[in-house]
Amino acid sequence: MPVELTIEQKNGHIAGRFFAMASDCEILVDSTDKRIAGQIIESLYTECLRIEKKYSRYRTDNIVYQINHAQSARVDIDTETYQLLNLAKTCYELSEGYFDITSGILGKVWSFDGSDCLADKKDVEELLSLVGFSKLNFDQTSITIPAGMALDFGGIAKEYAVDRCANKALALAPEISVLVNYGGDIAVSRPRLHSAYWQVGVAHPDPQKDTDVLVQIAQGGLATSGDANRFLLKDGVRYSHVLDPKTGQPIIDAPASVTVAGDNCTQAGLLSTMALLQGKNAERFLVEQTVKHWCIRLSHL
Amino acid sequence: MKNKMKLALITIVVSQVVGCASLGVQPWERDLLAKEEMALNAEGVDLSLDDHIYFSKEATSGGRGFAGGGCGCN
C-alpha cells in the first residue's frame, strides 16, 4: 500500500489507493471514465487528509491539540467540531456514560500487548478524576475543558471521514456509485448501476489469519471495532483494550471484533463500539438494536 | 479442542459476511425490496376493490387476507 495516491483501472471500475489514518484506504468508482473518476478520487483523498489533519491527536497543529493543551482556557471551535462534539454528547447520553471521548487518557497506564501486566489501581484512580464528558463545557462557538483532561476523536473521526467522503462523492457525481473503504470502515454513496453490489476485501478480524474477508455491500455503511491484537490476559481472563470510563478498568469478555452494518458508517461504527462496551452482552445489545452484525470471539485460552 | 471451535466459529462468521450461504439478504441489500411497489400489499386500494368485485361474483374470497366481505353482495 502506497502512502501516496495511486489510481488504476480495474475490471469495470476505477480504484484509488493511499495510506491515511493509520489504515489502508481505497476509493472505488463505478465508472470507466478515468477523468471523472480521477477527479472524484482526488477530491475524496484531499477530504480524507483534511479530516485526519484536523482531528488526529498525534499532531500539534490542530484543534484537538489546542483544546487539550488550553489549561482550562476557552478555545474557539468551528461548526464541524461543534457537530462532532454534539454527536459525542449524544453517544455519551445514549450509552449512559460508557461511550466517552475523554476516556482516552486512561490508556496512559495500560499497555495492551497481550501480556499479563495489569495497571496499578492507584494510578487508575488518579486518572479517573480527569475523565467524564459531563465535565466539558461547550457551545456552538467555543469549548472549555478542565486542565489535564483530553479529547480523543479516534472513535469517531475515521468513520466520519468515510461518510463525509461518500457524501462528497454523491454531491460530485449523483449518478455514480462510489465505495469508500478506510481500513475496513466502509460507506457506499449510492447503489451501483449495472451490478448489485460492491465486493471488497477487508482484513480478517482474527490477526492469526492473513487472508482477507470478502464483503459485499450495496449501500449504507459498515464498520468494525475490535481488539483482536490489543488485549491483556491474566489468570484466564481476557482484558479488552476498551476501558470502562467509570472504573478505569478494561471491559471483560468483550468480543474480539464487532462488525455492524448501518445506515451510514458513523452510525455503524458507534454501534460496534457500544457493543464492545457491553462486554459479554455485546451480541444481545446488537440483537436488541435489530442491526445486522457479526461478532467474533476468539478462544485463545 | 478449543482450536477446532475457533475454526468452526470463524467459518460461520465469514460465510455470513460473504452472504452466500443463507436464504435472505443483508440489510444493505434491501434497496430493491424496500421499494414501494415491492411491498406485498402494494396498491392496497386496488386489491380491496378487486376483492369486493370478485367476492360478489364468485364463490371464493380471501387468501391474501381474511375472507369476510362485509357486504350483502354474496
Next chain:
Amino acid sequence: MQLTKKTNIAAQLATATCVLLGSAQTHAAPTTSGEWQFDTAILYYGETDRVSLVEGVVSATKDFGDDHIFNGKITYDGLTGASATGAVAQDAVQTFSRPSGKGGYQVAANTTPLDDTFRDSRVQLNANWAQPFSSGIAGGVGVHISKEYDYFSAGLNGNLSFDFNQKNTTLSVGSSFQYDQIDPVGGKPIGLSSMPMRPYSDYDDDDEQSESENSDEFYDSAFTTQYQSREKSADKNTLDVLVGLTQVLNRRTIMQVNYGLSVADGYLNDPYKLLSVVDTTGVTQDIVFEERPDTRTKHNIFWQTKYAMNNGVVDVSYRYMQDDWDIKSHTVESRLRFNVGESGYLQPHFRYYRQGAAEFYRPFLLANEALPEYASADYRLGEMTAYTLGIKYGQKRANGDAWAVRLEYYQQNPQNAGFAEPEALQQQDLYPSIKAMVLQFNYSF
C-alpha cells in the same frame, strides 16, 4: 456496560449522524410522526345489460412515529341494475313476484329471468392500528362496519407478526370475527318454499313501482299473510384464522404463503335467489326459494411471489380454495409492472379463475323428484371459469402525488356441471356469460 433503559439506540444514532453529515440519508430513521397520506380511488364497474356499480374509496394513513401506523378508510358504493335470479328461461312469458310481495314483473320468452329491483348503496368504515411491540414482534387491530339498505356487517380483527433471520423471514398469525345481519325485503323466505303469487294477473312489465305500491288493497289476504308471517331478519357469524409466512429469497425476490380458515355459521342463503321446478319436458311448474346449509367451512392456500426487475416488478400469485360445500377453486393472477420514463409505469394485469359447483347446486329442480335438503341455482355456486385482462398506467407527480388509471375486462363463463337438460331447456341458455368493464382512477397525496 449494562444499559438500564431499552431505547432504540440504532435509530437515534441514525438521526444524530444524519444531522452531523448534513445529508438526506436514504434511510432516514422514521422516529418522528409523518404527514397524513391519502389514497383515493373511484371505480366504475359495468356489466352488459346487468349490474353496474360505482365505488369510491378514501383511505388515510398516518405514521405516528416508530411505525405506529393508523389507517382509516371509508368506502361508498352505489349499485343499480339486474342480476340473475336463478330461475330458468322458458319459451313463454314468465311471471314473478317482487321480493317485497308488492307487485311483480314479467320476463319475456327465451330470456334469463333477472331481478331488476337491485338498487342499493352501501357505506363501509374501516379503522386499523399497527405497531411494533418489541424487537421483531409487531401487531395490529382493526374494526369495520358496513351498512346498506337490507344488510349490516361489523367485524373485529387482530394480527401478530414475528420477524426472524434478520427480518428475512416473517411469521404472521391473525384472526377476525364478523357479524352480519340481513333484513331481506319482504322478510326471510322459507327455503325451498314456493314463491307466493298474487291472485290477480295484473302484473306489469316496466313501470310497476308507482302502480304496485298503491295496490295493497287488491292483495288477497292469504297472499299477504305469507309475507307477514315471515321472520324479518336473519344473521350469521364468520370466524377467520390466517397464518402466513413471508420469506425474502434474495435481493430481488420475496415470497409469501398463507393458509386461511374461514367458518361461517348462520343464515347463508341469498333470500332473493330462486329455483325453477320443471317437469320432465322442461316446463316450469313452480318457483321456489333457494336453501343452503347453515354452516360453511372454507380453506384457502395463497402463494405470492414478487420479483424486482431492473425496470419493473413481476407479481405472480396462486390461490386454492376448498370448502365443505364441495366447491374447489383455483385462481392465478399476475401483474407485470414496467417502469416508463422517469416516474411512470405501465402494468398489464391477468387473472384466471376456475371453480367447481357446490354439491347442492342445481340449475333447476325436477317436479317428479323429491325436494333435496339443500338447493341453489345461484350461478356463483355453479361451475365456471372467469378471466380478467387489464392495463394500468400510473405516474408520480413532481410534488410527490401519484395518479393512476386502469381499465379491465372481466368475463365469467358459467358451465354445465353435468346436469341433463329436459327438452324445453335445451334451447335455452342456462349458463349465460357475464361480461363487464372496469374503469378506475386513483389519486394519492
